[in-house]
Amino acid sequence: MSAEVRESNGPAEGGERTRLEILEASMQLFQHFGFGKTTMADIARETAMSPGNLYRYYRNKQAIGRAVVERYFRMSESQMATGLMLPGGSPAERIRELIRNGVGHLMTEMDHNPRLVELADFICADPEGVQSLQQHIEWKERAIAREVERGIDAGDFRPCDPDEVGRTLVAATRAYWMPMALVHIRCGEDGRPAMLDQVIDLLLEGLAAHR
Amino acid sequence: MSAEVRESNGPAEGGERTRLEILEASMQLFQHFGFGKTTMADIARETAMSPGNLYRYYRNKQAIGRAVVERYFRMSESQMATGLMLPGGSPAERIRELIRNGVGHLMTEMDHNPRLVELADFICADPEGVQSLQQHIEWKERAIAREVERGIDAGDFRPCDPDEVGRTLVAATRAYWMPMALVHIRCGEDGRPAMLDQVIDLLLEGLAAHR
DNA sequence: GTGCTGAATATTTCGCGAAAAATTCACTAT
């Protein structure tokens, strides 16, 4: 029943800079060489500190991996959110673009940044890491829920619980958010994910107001 | 440019009994001990023939695994179809039950028959086996398409292409058909798959006629 | 006490010969 509230042990305040430094160096290394091929000694060398010191900021290597994945998820979320910055488009169009952009972003990352995608898969596979994935999923659910709320207010969508619809839309497109599945789903020369547009259309149709 | 049309080499006609015998013995063994732990020698012993003779009926061990998986898929399809035998229920209800029963059946198999589910995953992972999975998926798509057709005729569903809707419904529930994903999706004490009912409801709502 | 080091220890991975298994093939029987 003692203190130890923080995910990672170590310095309380002054160490945030160091923790971030470790995080950024690790992300670079993981991106280049992969999680497995990057050693704690590599990270120590890159940050010009001793291996032992890394453990003052992260419990172990997995914890660094998890922090990198969380940062990576936050970056993906920012990327997905950029499409929502501009105010134009109907709620339905905005949801469609949110999902299409998100899946498109994931496909781009799989081509361009396979090491980090692989890391995310690896980290999210064990119980310690699932909550990172869960948070990321919840971010999508909330982003969609906000647009659904707008759609209800605008009279485009029938009355419903926006949060539940957010969860439903993410659940109905879940396979498209899974790298392992997405590998098989991409098709054609452009590599667009099969049936995604039709799935979105049917879901949005189910949400429509039919005034 | 010669003959060799059949998937498996060997006898043309008279050998069908032997091929089936190998298939059934293998299925039993795989179910009990798993694909990896079952040797060709085991199968030979079980069928009272020599190891070499197995190769007259199947190209290799993978081919036996594929045949077992295909048989397993056919059995799953029969199981799923039993819910459709009785004529009652609206098309929407029948589609809902088809999907719920199918996913429920998969969950039961994962608990009760994990070795065969694992085998299916393994076999369908490589290029030789994906077409078996593809066929199984197409069976579901067609089963749904038939019900959609009924729904259109009955005036319950708006006019649309039943085949495309079949593909769409399967795509929107794809994660629920993937054992790897389903492990994470089951929740609660009853282990029911999260959000599946809501997904189906929203999709069917999108299909409704709104007369 | 805080931040850090580097050697000491614990764990995991790796290389490689041995054993097991998959696959082939020369051969027998009908």
Next chain:
DNA sequence: ATAGTGAATTTTTCGCGAAATATTCAGCAC
């Protein structure tokens, strides 16, 4: 020719010591 055998051959897996790596810890500087 067809069905089948079983030993020979190729491929994969396994066990285990060595090397690499992760993690801990006693101690140093401030």
